[in-house]
Amino acid sequence: MTMQELDSIGFLLGSTYRRVSNMFAARLKEYDITPEQWGILYYVCAQEGMNQKELATYAYKDQPTTARILDVLHRKGLIQKEIDRHDRRAFLVYPNEAGRELMKKVHALEAQHNEEMTKLITPEHMEQLSQLLHELRSRLEPS
């Protein structure tokens, strides 16, 4: 008797995510950055001067998680924060030169990594997968 595998979408998403993420993490090691840190850095560079809340929304993370990842990026000298003159509760986040450079390098590495993923299944399947994930995610509310 073979065992009945746990067949739930959440379990499947989690286990697949971890494998993809770990593989990417291994590649990123040479740049001393994690996939999650990279995700935030990307958005900091994609639109400079966003505040933490906006970054959290784009990155699909909650505010404390985003703040803590921003702290790491700050410690690493990749970004800087400036107080928002119009709202002293908030600060605006900017990449500095090291951050912009790293962003470009890692962006290229990521493109490479995505290509490799696409070689594992067909490009058509990868496109389908991507669309289905977008579809599902868009219908789920943030917790």
Added chain:
Amino acid sequence: MTMQELDSIGFLLGSTYRRVSNMFAARLKEYDITPEQWGILYYVCAQEGMNQKELATYAYKDQPTTARILDVLHRKGLIQKEIDRHDRRAFLVYPNEAGRELMKKVHALEAQHNEEMTKLITPEHMEQLSQLLHELRSRLEPS
């Protein structure tokens, strides 16, 4: 100018996974168990008497993570461990009565949750998504 979203499969998997998982976690709260603890408990019950390494393989987790989740389940009185007579390095894991009962209840809850997910997209799309995830995961090596 709208921002260019980070369009990588890993980011998409992670953000979708977290939303699905958080939603399920909220439902599980009444049973005082997390989705990850549930995943391990499921396999403990699906085939009683496996050791930690086997459980880790089925659950797509590494050994330390599996061990720590087993510790939690043990503290909660849901499982028990017995030394493997044929290999004194290993122990075999069994559910106890409370574990079996909780497993059944949560399994039903999970079926409900999966149905709800399937209502968000179509059943056909959910089936496609599931197949594509299985396909991708099967081609990724464990880290």
Added chain:
DNA sequence: TAATTATAATTGCATTAACAACTAATTATC
């Protein structure tokens, strides 16, 4: 204007996770 409500960010606590280093027991090899 004063009091209330809402919001941006922070802090604390608990969970899951990856990875490396370690211990103890088993298996393989000489």
Added chain:
DNA sequence: GATAATTAGTTGTTAATGCAATTATAATTA
């Protein structure tokens, strides 16, 4: 049978996460 290599499990460190509670500021409303 002794030594070496492998394997099951544990421990320590660091990171990402969720959620709840808190602080400071801003916006609303009485």
